[in-house]
Amino acid sequence: MGDLHTFCKVCEPACGLVARVEDGELVAVAPDRDHPVSKGFACHKGIAGLDIHRDPNRVNRPQRRRADGRFEEAYIGNPTAFNTLAGPAIGSFLGQLGVRRSFSSGTQDCSNKFAGSEAVFGSSTIHPVPDIEHTDHLLVFGENPRVSHMSFFSIPDPVAEIRRAVKRGAVVRYVNPRRIEEPGASTGEVVQLRPDTDVYLMAAMLETIFAEGLADQAALAEHGTRVDELRAFVSGYPAERVAGVVGLPAERIRTLARELAAAPSAALHMSTGVNMGRQGTLAYWLLQMLSFVTGNLDRRGGNLYSLGFYAAAKAGRTQPEKHFFDSRHGRIRRIRGTWPGNLMADEILEGEPRLRALFTIAGNPVLSVGGEERMREALGELDLLVCLDLYRNATGELADFVLPCADGFERPDLNLCGLGMQYRPYVQWSEAVVAPRGERREEWWILARLEQALGLKSVLDAGPEPDLTGRLGHMMASRGIDFEEVKAAPHGVVLEPLAPGRFYGEWIQTADRRVDCRPPLFEREGAIARCAAIFEELAAEAPDRLKLISLRTPSMHNSWYHNVEKLKRPGRLENPLHMNPGDAAARGLSDGDRVRCRSRAGEVVAAVRCDDTLRPGVVALTHGWGNARTPGMATAKRHPGVNANRLLPSGPGSFEPLSNQAFMTGIPVEVEPAEA
Numbered sequence: 001m002g003d004l005h006t007f008c009k010v011c012e013p014a015c016g017l018v019a020r021v022e023d024g025e026l027v028a029v030a031p032d033r034d035h036p037v038s039k040g041f042a043c044h045k046g047i048a049g050l051d052i053h054r055d056p057n058r059v060n061r062p063q064r065r066r067a068d069g070r071f072e073e074a075y076i077g078n079p080t081a082f083n084t085l086a087g088p089a090i091g092s093f094l095g096q097l098g099v100r101r102s103f104s105s106g107t108q109d110c111s112n113k114f115a116g117s118e119a120v121f122g123s124s125t126i127h128p129v130p131d132i133e134h135t136d137h138l139l140v141f142g143e144n145p146r147v148s149h150m151s152f153f154s155i156p157d158p159v160a161e162i163r164r165a166v167k168r169g170a171v172v173r174y175v176n177p178r179r180i181e182e183p184g185a186s187t188g189e190v191v192q193l194r195p196d197t198d199v200y201l202m203a204a205m206l207e208t209i210f211a212e213g214l215a216d217q218a219a220l221a222e223h224g225t226r227v228d229e230l231r232a233f234v235s236g237y238p239a240e241r242v243a244g245v246v247g248l249p250a251e252r253i254r255t256l257a258r259e260l261a262a263a264p265s266a267a268l269h270m271s272t273g274v275n276m277g278r279q280g281t282l283a284y285w286l287l288q289m290l291s292f293v294t295g296n297l298d299r300r301g302g303n304l305y306s307l308g309f310y311a312a313a314k315a316g317r318t319q320p321e322k323h324f325f326d327s328r329h330g331r332i333r334r335i336r337g338t339w340p341g342n343l344m345a346d347e348i349l350e351g352e353p354r355l356r357a358l359f360t361i362a363g364n365p366v367l368s369v370g371g372e373e374r375m376r377e378a379l380g381e382l383d384l385l386v387c388l389d390l391y392r393n394a395t396g397e398l399a400d401f402v403l404p405c406a407d408g409f410e411r412p413d414l415n416l417c418g419l420g421m422q423y424r425p426y427v428q429w430s431e432a433v434v435a436p437r438g439e440r441r442e443e444w445w446i447l448a449r450l451e452q453a454l455g456l457k458s459v460l461d462a463g464p465e466p467d468l469t470g471r472l473g474h475m476m477a478s479r480g481i482d483f484e485e486v487k488a489a490p491h492g493v494v495l496e497p498l499a500p501g502r503f504y505g506e507w508i509q510t511a512d513r514r515v516d517c518r519p520p521l522f523e524r525e526g527a528i529a530r531c532a533a534i535f536e537e538l539a540a541e542a543p544d545r546l547k548l549i550s551l552r553t554p555s556m557h558n559s560w561y562h563n564v565e566k567l568k569r570p571g572r573l574e575n576p577l578h579m580n581p582g583d584a585a586a587r588g589l590s591d592g593d594r595v596r597c598r599s600r601a602g603e604v605v606a607a608v609r610c611d612d613t614l615r616p617g618v619v620a621l622t623h624g625w626g627n628a629r630t631p632g633m634a635t636a637k638r639h640p641g642v643n644a645n646r647l648l649p650s651g652p653g654s655f656e657p658l659s660n661q662a663f664m665t666g667i668p669v670e671v672e673p674a675e676a
């Protein structure tokens with residue numbers, strides 16, 4: 001009853017919310033003005049959580065379609081990252097069933113960062129974040145702060161922070177094929193490069209820094225290994241050589257490098273636009289190198305490790321070599337236990353043995369993973385498909401069972417997702433603000449009941465209300481934080497701010513505690529040769545070759561806000577193909593014309609939208625749409641749009657071998673008028 005404090009579980013900042021509950025019903029959601037970190041900021045997706053909670057199309061009872069079968073595989077979708085108690089329950093369930101192949105949305109958005117930090121820092125969980133409050137120079141690759149609110153850098157209102165930085169005199173630059181929403185005198189400028197070429201831009205910047213004597217030699221000598229090998233690598237990509245491929249004049253590239261190196265402090269960040277290219281791991285390596293070589297790693301105003309309520313750096317410690325193995329698809333790896341999402345359909349259709357049963361947990365692979373038709377075909381071949389979701393989504397339409405899950409207001413959570421990536425670390429616990437409607441249940445409970453039914457060990461064996469938070473209490477205790485105090489604090493507990501000084505002594509996890517500037521793994525797994533080959537391929541491409549990128553919009557969140565009626569307004573009822581006006585004119589196209597957009601993987605027919613924010617040669621389509629065959633989500637089906645992932649590749653060769661990260665940007669396409 002009354003106003004309860006909680007936080008949003010939709011994306012990384014976990015903005016504080018106030019939930020008004022009357023007669024046991026959630027009736028209003030507002031930003032938490034008294035929250036010490038988010039300070040009254042929340043975007044309209046967080047607020048529209050109320051509409052999702054009350055949506056009449058939510059699944060409230062288990063739905064059953066076909067016969068029973070065996071459980072063998074799981075696809076773990078993005079929303080599980082914000083679901084504190086689901087993670088261990090999934091681990092127990094898969095472990096006890098002996099599931100050897102699991103898949104997660106991590107290989108659609110960030111697994112290159114895990115692979116990159118393993119190689120350079122010896123742990124998949126070390127991702128130093130920009131010290132945005134103190135930096136003199138911020139360089140952001142492939143990210144759209146206003147629309148997406150940052151990823152691997154948890155900060156509630158990034159645009160406000162950026163404004164303050166610019167006002168202080170900091171230089172802010174975004175490297176992006178698209179002039180994103182924000183740029184302007186108060187927020188920085190965009191450097192518009194060609195898609196899927198960041199790795200060459202970064203290499204050329206490093207080449208300039210070394211060649212012009214701008215490197216921080218003391219930092220390199222004290223904390224680096226294989227610096228000469230790094231230097232040898234980047235010497236192959238001087239600005240003059242990469243300019244044509246990257247699409248920027250050589251002098252511009254050199255200036256970017258000089259200004260970065262000359263800044264008293266500089267911070268770097270990159271996000272999904274680079275992750276989703278073909279060489280996300282190498283790009284993340286070189287991003288860390290730009291920070292390290294200029295002396296900005298672990299420097300005030302540079303990039304700092306975020307400690308938070310638990311030192312996650314050590315937990316992610318691993319030797320990447322151990323995860324590679326030979327398979328029927330050639331050499332592949334597991335990344336944090338998971339296979340490439342882009343091999344899911346292959347493993348169902350042709351695996352050895354073939355996958356016969358699939359659980360999706362907060363995932364919608366039909367709309368999120370490349371190659372829709374093959375995915376549909378594969379899911380149709382399963383003996384059993386079970387979807388744990390809020391909705392009967394596009395994937396759920398193919399399921400034997402859809403099991404209704406509690407939403408973020410109906411379950412307790414800790415703001416765990418931002419751990420190690422928060423700019424202003426804080427820890428907050430929120431109880432469920434309302435009881436689950438109908439027969440909605442938390443994922444841990446569903447999996448635990450299934451374990452019991454299968455005769456396996458289950459947390460429910462101890463009684464109907466097991467204590468599932470002991471692990472969280474231990475994590476906090478390791479830093480001297482009292483979980484009971486956290487539980488009692490309505491807006492969470494603010495922790496010590498980020499500070500330099502402990503990175504090399506304590507957080508880095510390589511055996512010699514030095515930054516590996518040229519991990520031998522890259523050579524051994526063929527990534528260095530691949531980098532050279534992709535360069536030749538790009539250099540040989542016709543200059544007017546169209547390339548597809550993704551485009552997130554403020555009102556939609558991946559595939560799951562499509563049923564919120566109030567977010568479907570004129571101008572946003574479909575996902576048009578955005579195209580530079582010059583490219584459109586060259587094809588005789590104007591705004592609103594229907595076009596056929598074709599790649600090697602498939603095609604879509606969409607309306608064209610002329611958009612001068614795109615660099616010539618670049619087209620963009622928002623993902624997560626394509627609900628023409630999703631009757632379980634009536635609003636979504638009424639405004640179906642097209643599935644961008646029909647255009648993306650899938651199967652062997654469609655992901656980065658170092659990381660399993662799917663190729664999702666820089667996809668070659670052709671566009672022509674669609675016949676009437």
Ligand SMILES: Nc1nc2c(c(=O)[nH]1)N[C@H]1C(S)=C(S)[C@@H](COP(=O)(O)OP(=O)(O)OC[C@H]3O[C@@H](n4cnc5c(=O)[nH]c(N)nc54)[C@H](O)[C@@H]3O)O[C@H]1N2
Nearest residue numbers: 077078079105109362364368388389405550558559560623
């Ligand atoms: N072309 C292209 N494709 C992309 C991307 C792109 O940029 N371009 N982005 C990729 C990225 S970054 C990601 S993360 C993936 C996301 O793709 P997915 O991992 O498939 O995740 P979502 O679409 O965010 O949500 C999937 C489902 O989770 C359900 N859900 C939400 N909250 C809960 C909950 O609390 N419990 C349960 N059980 N279910 C819940 C929603 O109803 C929805 O049906 O898509 C990827 N696909």
Ligand SMILES: Nc1nc2c(c(=O)[nH]1)N[C@H]1C(S)=C(S)[C@@H](COP(=O)(O)OP(=O)(O)OC[C@H]3O[C@@H](n4cnc5c(=O)[nH]c(N)nc54)[C@H](O)[C@@H]3O)O[C@H]1N2
Nearest residue numbers: 142143144148175178195196271272273552556557558665
């Ligand atoms: N409103 C909204 N917010 C979201 C989401 C959403 O769907 N909607 N999704 C959430 C999820 S799951 C994630 S992972 C995060 C992602 O957060 P971001 O990584 O910020 O995602 P995007 O907004 O897609 O920004 C990626 C940018 O990369 C650019 N880009 C494309 N190709 C290239 C390239 O080759 N090189 C470079 N340098 N740039 C390129 C695109 O133009 C785009 O501006 O957002 C989260 N927040």
Ligand code: SF4
Nearest residue numbers: 008011014015043046
């Ligand atoms: S920015 Fe993310 S966490 Fe904050 S309110 Fe919006 S969706 Fe929720």
Ligand SMILES: [Mo]
Nearest residue numbers: 078105108109
């Ligand atoms: Mo994502």
